[in-house]
Structures are given as C-alpha cells and as structure tokens.
Amino acid sequence: MALDSLQEEVSALALPSCDDRRSFARSGKVPSVAEPPAIRLDRLGKRFRVSKREGGLMPALRALVRREWVEVDAVCELSFEIPRGQRVGFLGPNGAGKTTTLKLLAGLLHPTSGHAEVLGHQPARRAHPFLRSIALVMGQKRQLAWDLPALDTFELLRVAFDVARPIYQQRLAELVELLDLAEVIRKPVRTLSLGERMKCEVVAALLHGPQVLFLDEPTIGMDVSMQLAMREFVREYNQRTGATIVLTSHYMEDVAALCERIIVIDGGRLRFDGSIEALVRRIRPLRRVSVRADGLPDAAGLAALGNAIVVEPPQLVLDVEPERVSEAVALLIGLPGSRDLAVADAPLEEVMRELFARPSERDQELGP
Amino acid sequence: MSRWLAVVGALWKYGVAQALAYRVSLIIWIASTSFPLISLVLWRALAETGPIGGWQQADFDSYFVATFLVRQLTSVWVVWDLDRQIRSGELSVLLLRPVSPILHHAMANLATQPLRLLLAAPLGILVLVSVGQTMAVAEDPRVWPLVPVALALSWLLAFTVQLSVACLAFWLTKAATLYEIYLGAFIVLSGYAVPTSLFPPGLAEVARVLPFHAVLGFPVELVIGRLPLAEAVEGLGLQLAWLTGFGLLAAWLWRRGLRVYGAVGA
Numbered sequence: 001m002a003l004d005s006l007q008e009e010v011s012a013l014a015l016p017s018c019d020d021r022r023s024f025a026r027s028g029k030v031p032s033v034a035e036p037p038a039i040r041l042d043r044l045g046k047r048f049r050v051s052k053r054e055g056g057l058m059p060a061l062r063a064l065v066r067r068e069w070v071e072v073d074a075v076c077e078l079s080f081e082i083p084r085g086q087r088v089g090f091l092g093p094n095g096a097g098k099t100t101t102l103k104l105l106a107g108l109l110h111p112t113s114g115h116a117e118v119l120g121h122q123p124a125r126r127a128h129p130f131l132r133s134i135a136l137v138m139g140q141k142r143q144l145a146w147d148l149p150a151l152d153t154f155e156l157l158r159v160a161f162d163v164a165r166p167i168y169q170q171r172l173a174e175l176v177e178l179l180d181l182a183e184v185i186r187k188p189v190r191t192l193s194l195g196e197r198m199k200c201e202v203v204a205a206l207l208h209g210p211q212v213l214f215l216d217e218p219t220i221g222m223d224v225s226m227q228l229a230m231r232e233f234v235r236e237y238n239q240r241t242g243a244t245i246v247l248t249s250h251y252m253e254d255v256a257a258l259c260e261r262i263i264v265i266d267g268g269r270l271r272f273d274g275s276i277e278a279l280v281r282r283i284r285p286l287r288r289v290s291v292r293a294d295g296l297p298d299a300a301g302l303a304a305l306g307n308a309i310v311v312e313p314p315q316l317v318l319d320v321e322p323e324r325v326s327e328a329v330a331l332l333i334g335l336p337g338s339r340d341l342a343v344a345d346a347p348l349e350e351v352m353r354e355l356f357a358r359p360s361e362r363d364q365e366l367g368p
Numbered sequence: 369m370s371r372w373l374a375v376v377g378a379l380w381k382y383g384v385a386q387a388l389a390y391r392v393s394l395i396i397w398i399a400s401t402s403f404p405l406i407s408l409v410l411w412r413a414l415a416e417t418g419p420i421g422g423w424q425q426a427d428f429d430s431y432f433v434a435t436f437l438v439r440q441l442t443s444v445w446v447v448w449d450l451d452r453q454i455r456s457g458e459l460s461v462l463l464l465r466p467v468s469p470i471l472h473h474a475m476a477n478l479a480t481q482p483l484r485l486l487l488a489a490p491l492g493i494l495v496l497v498s499v500g501q502t503m504a505v506a507e508d509p510r511v512w513p514l515v516p517v518a519l520a521l522s523w524l525l526a527f528t529v530q531l532s533v534a535c536l537a538f539w540l541t542k543a544a545t546l547y548e549i550y551l552g553a554f555i556v557l558s559g560y561a562v563p564t565s566l567f568p569p570g571l572a573e574v575a576r577v578l579p580f581h582a583v584l585g586f587p588v589e590l591v592i593g594r595l596p597l598a599e600a601v602e603g604l605g606l607q608l609a610w611l612t613g614f615g616l617l618a619a620w621l622w623r624r625g626l627r628v629y630g631a632v633g634a
Binding site for chain 2: 048103106107108109110126128131132134135136138142143145147148152153155156157158159160161162188
C-alpha cells in the first residue's frame with residue numbers, strides 16, 4: 001500500500017528535552033491525501049506533577065511538613081498522523097506514555113502543550129459529537145455495572161449515545177453472535193469469567209459504532225484462544241466499518257497480527273513510526289535462516305554465509321545479510337538430507353527489546 | 369429536550385435496577401440513619417413532665433418522625449462515590465459518555481428514593497402508632513405547595529454540597545474525609561438531633577441561616593406546620609441562595625478539576 005511505504009520512513013529522533021522545542025523535526029513523511037487524518041498530534045505533551053519521598057517513617061513525617069514534587073513528562077512533543085481506517089499498534093515499555101497518549105486522544109486528559117485532533121475535534125473539549133464517534137476500551141477498567149446483567153448497561157448506553165433502537169438491536173445481535181455472548185449478557189456481570197466480561201466490555205464500547213477505537217491492553221488476562229478470537233474480531237470490525245484502530249498491547253502477537261503500522265514511544269517520545277517489517281529491518285536487518293541437514297558446512301563455509309547462531313547437527317541457524325539470503329538458501333537446500341528450511345525475521349519481542357536497550361541517540365544514526 | 373429526558377429516564381431505570389440489586393445495603397443504610405427515632409424516644413421521655421421550650425411530647429413525635437423521613441428523602445452519597453472514582457480513575461468511564469457524570473450520579477442517588485421511602489415510611493408510621501400519635505402537618509393550605517419545592521431544594525443542596533467536597537479529590541487524597549467535618553456540624557446544627565428552636569438564643573438565629581438547617585431543619589418544620597407562610601418563603605429563599613452558592617462552587621471546582629484529572633489507572 002502506497003501510504004504504508006511512505007510511512008515506513010522512520011521518524012525516530014531523540015529529544016534532549018521537552019522544552020527544547022527547536023530540536024523537534026520529524027523526518028517521517030505524512031501521506032498527502034484529500035481526506036483529513038482521523039488522528040493528528042502536533043507536538044503533544046503531558047507533564048504530571050507528582051510527589052515523591054524516601055520510604056520509612058521519618059521521610060513520611062517530613063513529607064507532612066514539606067512535600068517534594070517532581071515534574072514528569074509522560075508525553076513529550078509527540079507528533080504523528082493516522083489516516084482513517086488504519087490499524088495502528090502503539091508500543092513501548094512500561095511507563096513509555098502509551099496509555100497517557102490514548103487518554104489524551106480520548107479527551108480524558110488535558111494536554112500540557114501541543115495539540116491533538118481526533119476526527120476534527122479537540123479531544124479535551126469532550127464535545128458530544130466527538131464522544132459519540134470514539135471508544136476507549138481499557139483492559140483493566142470496566143463500565144458494566146457489577147451486579148446487573150450487561151444488557152442493562154447496553155440499554156443505558158443505547159440511550160446515552162442516542163442510537164436508534166433498530167440499529168442498536170442489529171448491532172447487538174451481530175456483536176453477540178460474533179463474540180458468542182448469547183447467554184452471557186443476561187447474567188449479572190459479577191458471575192462472568194474475565195474473558196466473558198472483557199467481551200461484554202468490547203460490546204459496550206462498540207454499540208454506538210465508533211469511528212475511532214482505542215484499545216488499551218484489550219486482551220490482558222485472556223487465554224490464548226480468547227486472544228485469537230479478540231484479534232479476529234477487531235480485524236473484522238475494522239474491515240467491515242472502516243474504523244480507525246489504535247491498539248496498545250504487551251502481547252506482540254496482537255500487534256503483529258493486527259497492525260499494519262506501529263508507533264513506538266519511549267519516555268514519552270517517538271522512537272519509531274512505520275511498518276513492523278521496516279522496524280525489524282532497521283533493528284535486526286539480518287534474516288534468520290534455519291535448516292536441518294545430515295551434513296553441515298564447515299566453520300569457514302558457515303562464516304562465509306553469515307553469523308552462526310546455532311550449530312547443533314542436524315540443526316543449523318544462521319543470521320544472513322538480506323542480499324545473501326538466496327545464495328544461502330541455495331547452498332543449504334543442497335546439503336545432504338536438507339529439510340525444514342525456513343527464512344524468517346527476528347521475533348518482534350526480540351526486536352523491541354533491542355530497540356529499547358539502545359540509547360536514543362543511536363536511533364538518530366539509524367534514521368533515514 | 370426529548371433526548372435529555374430519554375437520558376434521564378434511562379439513568380433513572382438503571383439506578384432503580386441497581387438499588388434493587390443492593391436492597392439489603394439500602395435497608396442497613398436506612399437503619400443507620402434512624403438516629404432521629406432514637407432522639408424521639410429521648411426527648412419524649414424528657415417532655416413527659418411538661419413542655420420543653422414550648423415543645424410537647426406530640427411535637428417531638430412529629431418532628432423526629434418527619435426528620436427521619438426527610439433525611440431519607442434527601443439522602444445523597446455522591447461524595448463517597450465520586451471521591452473514589454476520581455482517585456481510582458473510574459471516572460474515566462463516565463467521562464467517555466456523552467452524558468454528564470454529574471447527571472449520572474444525581475440520577476443514581478435519586479433513583480433509590482422510592483424504594484427508600486417504601487422501606488422507611490412504614491417504620492416511621494410504626495413509631496407513631498407505638499407512641500399513640502398522629503403526624504402533625506401544615507394547616508395552612510398555602511404552605512402545602514411549598515413542601516415539595518423545599519424538599520427538592522433540600523435534596524439539590526445536599527447533593528451540591530457533597531459534589532463540591534467530592535471535587536476536591538482532583539487535588540487532595542481522600543477528600544471525602546473532609547465531608548466528615550461537614551457531617552459533624554450537620555448533626556448538631558441542622559436540627560437532626562435537636563430542633564434548632566431549642567438552641568440557646570443567638571445560636572438558634574445563626575443555625576437557622578446556615579446550609580445545614582436549609583437542608584434538613586427547614587423542610588421538616590415546614591412539613592409539620594411550624595412555619596407561617598412568610599417564614600416558609602424566607603426559608604425557600606435561603607435554600608435557593610445556598611444552592612446558588614454551592615452550585616457555582618461545584619461547577620467551578622468540577623471544571624478546574626477536570627483540567628488536572630490524572631485518570632490514574634484508567
């Protein structure tokens with residue numbers, strides 16, 4: 001897709017300080033399309049003032065008289081655009097500012113600096129047309145009344161979001177069927193399993209047909225089959241409705257399976273914006289080639305091909321330069337008893353770990 | 369307007385469903401606010417030998433049963449709910465809906481009133497029957513239409529005071545604890561434990577212009593017919609004045625608070 005190729009330009013820059021505004025320059029190109037983007041951030045920043053003290057009784061007593069405050073930049077000069085209908089993974093280590101950014105975009109937080117726009121609205125104003133066009137699903141927060149059946153909350157949301165009854169009934173029927181919730185929605189929420197509750201939360205978030213869907217750890221606590229079902233569901237919702245999806249998840253499989261684009265932030269700052277493939281190429285440019293064979297090349301032969309990662313006959317794993325993959329494959333396939341030949345990128349978890357382990361300055365060197 | 373009414377109706381139904389789900393808690397809460405009925409027993413015992421400050425036994429009976437019922441009708445608990453929601457970030461869920469979280473809380477609090485009255489009224493009647501009294505009510509028919517207005521203003525004032533305190537949770541940890549200070553003053557100065565007209569001269573006049581009395585003592589005295597029309601109208605004016613003050617304060621704190629809301633954990 002043309003838009004993707006444009007966005008695969010990495011906009012990874014290290015910013016020395018949030019106050020050093022002149023240093024901001026985004027190298028990523030934004031696709032010039034007639035339709036305005038669903039989401040636009042322009043140097044968005046959020047600074048929290050938090051109290052801090054040492055542990056123990058004396059510091060606690062001292063804090064009664066004199067409290068120390070520190071200012072923390074949870075989000076710092078963040079700029080990017082997301083076109084309508086795109087599925088974007090929002091990644092970063094704990095405390096990177098992912099959830100804060102989602103809260104800013106959903107209008108829950110007021111930015112300290114910069115500007116955010118979602119579907120042409122300023123989120124912090126929480127205008128009703130804006131709230132009717134977005135949804136934020138938070139894996140760790142519930143909007144369903146604990147002691148009532150989910151159906152009661154759905155009906156309240158129908159009226160609150162001003163959804164016509166026939167449309168509501170149609171959507172509810174579709175969602176209930178897709179998520180297999182026919183019996184579940186009539187039981188008190190407290191009696192449901194975590195997975196059932198989460199699916200009901202998703203239904204509650206989608207009943208008004210949001211055009212932008214923020215998913216914050218939607219599969220947290222779910223078993224593998226439930227995660228898969230949720231992923232499929234999100235993909236189908238996106239394809240069917242054209243809604244823009246922004247997803248944060250600690251499960252890289254969620255992101256790899258769903259998102260055509262990823263935005264990586266660390267310390268509240270943008271580290272990467274592009275496709276997963278582009279990130280992998282950038283951080284781990286070597287392709288991983290594995291094979292089983294009855295006879296493996298000698299050490300000199302292996303060194304000529306690439307870096308040997310595992311040499312345990314009959315198994316061989318090599319990291320190979322992308323331009324030499326075809327040569328390596330031809331050689332390995334010709335080995336006696338060659339089987340199970342596979343070429344793959346490094347796992348996304350490894351790539352992310354390596355990215356976060358690198359100092360930001362190095363990313364600049366890696367920039368386009 | 370019709371959409372607003374639809375939202376109010378839906379919130380009402382939702383609140384009633386929750387009240388029914390928590391019916392046992394509601395009974396316990398009613399029991400915990402039956403202090404006026406205990407006061408009734410104490411004061412009618414003291415008045416056995418003769419009137420106290422012009423109050424006969426029958427006056428105390430009506431006063432404290434009315435106090436018990438008005439307290440039920442004007443019960444709100446938004447300060448505890450909203451304080452918790454702000455601290456824990458649960459408020460985010462309500463902020464994402466195109467309906468004011470304040471309206472949501474107001475309807476949740478109001479929706480329990482029918483059930484609350486259904487449970488509390490028989491208790492009040494039982495107490496009156498057991499002491500062989502009937503409830504005194506205002507004799508002047510011109511006062512009657514003022515009673516529902518006074519009760520409505522009383523509920524709104526109680527709600528707005530709690531809302532103002534709850535909004536402090538945007539800046540303070542456990543703001544609801546501050547409400548305990550208000551509650552302490554309320555028990556003494558509202559007429560909840562002692563009719564304010566029995567207060568020493570000077571203190572009585574002060575107590576009767578404070579918001580505590582506007583929330584409870586005034587509507588109680590209006591119901592049992594202890595206020596002439598002129599004083600009733602004056603009391604309504606005071607209620608309105610306090611409501612305006614606390615309404616403006618709550619609105620200001622709410623708006624300012626949302627700007628600093630941290631949406632912690634949500």
